[in-house]
Amino acid sequence: MNDNLIKNFWNCGCFIGIPSENKIYVMTHQSDFKNNECILNPPYFYLNDFYMNHSSPYFKGEVFFEISYSEMLKLISKEFSEKPQISWNELSKKNYINQFESIKNAIDTGYLKKGVPYSSLNGQSLISTKNKVYLIKSLLENKNQNSTYIYGYWNQFNGFIGSTPELLFIQNDCYVQTIALAGTVPNAKNVNKEAFVNNQKMQKEHLLVIEGLKHSLSQFGMVSIGETKILELPKLIHLKTDILVKLKENFPFQFEKFLKEIHPTAAVGSLPKNSQGNWLPQTKEEILNRGYYAAPFGIILDENNSICICTIRGMQWQDNIVKICAGGGVILESDINLEWQEIESKMDAIKYSLGL
Numbered sequence: 001m002n003d004n005l006i007k008n009f010w011n012c013g014c015f016i017g018i019p020s021e022n023k024i025y026v027m028t029h030q031s032d033f034k035n036n037e038c039i040l041n042p043p044y045f046y047l048n049d050f051y052m053n054h055s056s057p058y059f060k061g062e063v064f065f066e067i068s069y070s071e072m073l074k075l076i077s078k079e080f081s082e083k084p085q086i087s088w089n090e091l092s093k094k095n096y097i098n099q100f101e102s103i104k105n106a107i108d109t110g111y112l113k114k115g116v117p118y119s120s121l122n123g124q125s126l127i128s129t130k131n132k133v134y135l136i137k138s139l140l141e142n143k144n145q146n147s148t149y150i151y152g153y154w155n156q157f158n159g160f161i162g163s164t165p166e167l168l169f170i171q172n173d174c175y176v177q178t179i180a181l182a183g184t185v186p187n188a189k190n191v192n193k194e195a196f197v198n199n200q201k202m203q204k205e206h207l208l209v210i211e212g213l214k215h216s217l218s219q220f221g222m223v224s225i226g227e228t229k230i231l232e233l234p235k236l237i238h239l240k241t242d243i244l245v246k247l248k249e250n251f252p253f254q255f256e257k258f259l260k261e262i263h264p265t266a267a268v269g270s271l272p273k274n275s276q277g278n279w280l281p282q283t284k285e286e287i288l289n290r291g292y293y294a295a296p297f298g299i300i301l302d303e304n305n306s307i308c309i310c311t312i313r314g315m316q317w318q319d320n321i322v323k324i325c326a327g328g329g330v331i332l333e334s335d336i337n338l339e340w341q342e343i344e345s346k347m348d349a350i351k352y353s354l355g356l
């Protein structure tokens with residue numbers, strides 16, 4: 001990469017890493033959301049907010065390339081790196097309690113089976129190029145990157161960087177892979193994995209995500225549900241089930257149509273979905289607070305290959321405000337104190353992966 005290109009990338013860049021392919025897709029872009037899908041030639045990126053409010057979420061920049069994880073680390077190691085100095089606010093439980101109680105009420109009245117409240121930890125820091133280098137380097141050096149998708153997007157004012165286990169889908173020809181991911185325990189030394197796998201509340205929470213996905217996906221073709229397994233991350237353990245859809249014959253895959261059906265899954269939204277795809281009211285305040293937390297972010301490589309992830313487990317920033325969001329599934333059996341501990345563990349895990 002020449003110097004100009006590197007400068008452009010650090011001003012306005014984005015990437016998504018796919019560990020199973022040992023590939024990171026990287027793009028520089030000038031500005032957001034100017035393009036319409038029909039005028040773009042693949043490859044191009046897709047970014048929407050959680051509520052899918054952007055009408056032109058596709059974008060393409062001047063330069064697009066693929067790079068292996070080790071090449072990316074080598075490239076990035078040549079750059080100046082500096083840990084962001086963030087002064088974090090106190091984490092407030094109040095808003096979370098309101099969401100938790102509203103979900104519990106909706107469950108009691110039979111309107112919902114599951115909802116995902118979240119909390120955000122805010123801080124102050126301007127994220128410089130050196131800071132971005134530091135954050136991405138931390139993700140790349142993280143040993144357990146095999147099960148997560150590193151991602152990043154930024155322009156001069158805002159952006160986000162993280163590493164998510166939440167795959168929305170990978171499309172290869174007539175097959176679409178997705179996962180159900182729900183049920184969490186901190187990955188502590190003394191954790192009893194067997195008890196976790198056999199825990200009835202965890203199983204139920206997980207099965208509800210599978211139920212939601214089956215419901216969304218069956219219109220596209222044959223849905224095969226794999227075995228539920230443990231997904232072990234450095235700081236957290238989840239239940240994970242692989243799901244494969246064999247698309248109906250003569251069924252042209254449409255990225256956004258598929259995405260609208262699957263997102264938000266019950267792992268980040270609710271079951272059942274309401275007309276907004278989620279139980280949370282889509283207020284101005286909620287949209288602002290959420291920013292790009294749990295947003296769909298993807299790449300259309302060509303008409304037979306595309307990828308979309310859900311941007312959890314990351315840090316976002318807007319001007320000098322930085323933010324880490326974490327949520328967790330709530331069902332009838334959920335206990336608020338345990339759920340809150342889960343939120344705190346997820347926030348610690350995010351900080352750990354970003355070297356904060």
Ligand SMILES: C=C(O[C@H]1C=CC=C(C(=O)O)[C@@H]1O)C(=O)O
Nearest residue numbers: 182183184267312326327328329
């Ligand atoms: C919504 C989040 O996690 C989801 C993914 C895995 C496990 C989850 C859970 O156990 O609740 C969540 O559904 C988040 O990390 O913000």
